[in-house]
Amino acid sequence: MIYLVEPFGGSIRRQSPHTPHVFWDDAGLTRGDGIFETVLVRGGEAKNLQKHLARFARSAAALELPEPVGEQWARVTAEAVADYCRERAQDPAKIEAKCVWTMTRGRETTGVPTAWLTVRPIPADVLAQREQGVKVVTTPRGYTVEPDVEWLGAEAKTLNYAATMAALRWARGKGADDVIYIERGTERVLEGSTSSVIMVKKGQRLRTPAPGPGILAGTTQAAVFDYATKQGWKCKEKDIALGELYGTESVWLVSSTRICARVTELNGKTLPAPDNEAEIRELITKALN
């Protein structure tokens, strides 16, 4: 299901998924000049909504796009999700889906942002990774983000994912499911291709690398840290050296629709399942409720 969104706070209009809606001169297409968020739909509602709205707004600001109207995106998301659940004729409590928001700088000829949202099933391979975990290879990300370039907007979640897709093709060619990017030279852990890395340590401790150049602030990771802290876990944003991942209790990739996938193999080495695997999975999943 796809809905076109009036970008300045207005309404949505249902669009046939069998009809194209993007013009040849849309900056989202010609330049990747746009932003997106992927939101989990569970139990009939969008999860972790405030953190997605906040990041969407930060992305827009970083790219000097018009500020998304948060109340509007919340409302159109709720409408679209309600349609989706009704048309699937299932108990909404049992429905899971993936809702993607996109806003581009729009057509060259109009200058008005193009915005839309989609709601669709979560792919089977993503669901499977929640249970089966993922095999991961590490790689430098191919470029080092410079920390102090005022115009760059590196903290935006843009449509520029060609390099990410190339990394995933490379990983799959090696029999792995995903990559974890590491900093060249230092082997400092950055992030997954489309996920944050959380390391579980002995003594109810969680750690993730602090967001910054090369590390996008994760909405799921933030929700997990908020919730886990309330449950008595010690949560810290602090550098992780690649070597630490091999010896820790468990390593997880977290992101909105996959929720979490345990890293079962890292660069060919098995990371054995911890005793508290089910507990960690429940902790992360509950953090999104």
Next chain:
Amino acid sequence: MIYLVEPFGGSIRRQSPHTPHVFWDDAGLTRGDGIFETVLVRGGEAKNLQKHLARFARSAAALELPEPVGEQWARVTAEAVADYCRERAQDPAKIEAKCVWTMTRGRETTGVPTAWLTVRPIPADVLAQREQGVKVVTTPRGYTVEPDVEWLGAEAKTLNYAATMAALRWARGKGADDVIYIERGTERVLEGSTSSVIMVKKGQRLRTPAPGPGILAGTTQAAVFDYATKQGWKCKEKDIALGELYGTESVWLVSSTRICARVTELNGKTLPAPDNEAEIRELITKALN
């Protein structure tokens, strides 16, 4: 004018520019996962075609996209350009236009590449820069491309231009027309935002930075070097330090549709017009014939 291109060597189909043709799940849109070339049309024909075809093929290979059929792209470009000239009802010798080829990885649901080409007038501000030159500010590009990441495909001309667009917004905010990227720390000259840098030195010598990480191989620059060499110029691909640009005879940004624009101001310092300005402009322009 826009034409959809059958991606495996077939025909073109004219598409109304007032009708969208790209679907919500096209990887070119959702991931910037695609490639493009911008080709100058002059005197009724596409210029520098072989170099564009070669780079288009290299971009496709770098991104593991199907190999574009060069003979097809040459043919559909000729057809589209002929239509364009006929419908403008002008002497083709007087028509200039911009032809853009795009190929994406295609829709998620089909996996077939989406390909199209457009032909349209060259924007007035681009034409003006040929005569008036450009004011330029320098900046690090915000990220350093790592030279040895096998999967990255950094030599591809992809649709991932969000950072480039941000750099241009920043430059315009400073009253400049364009940027030249320089390497952080070393101040080595890389390239313009969408152009190659050519430095003209005393004694009929041209220099440009060698292509490599952070420097896309320029089709116009290559044509200029081929032609100028035949005219007795000494042409060299060699590192340029930023400081050298201030003292040299003249500095030019070259790219397919703008052809060339002399840098008249660099970081606020005037670069005076050289005695041979008209000669250089003619040399570069003739190189594309």
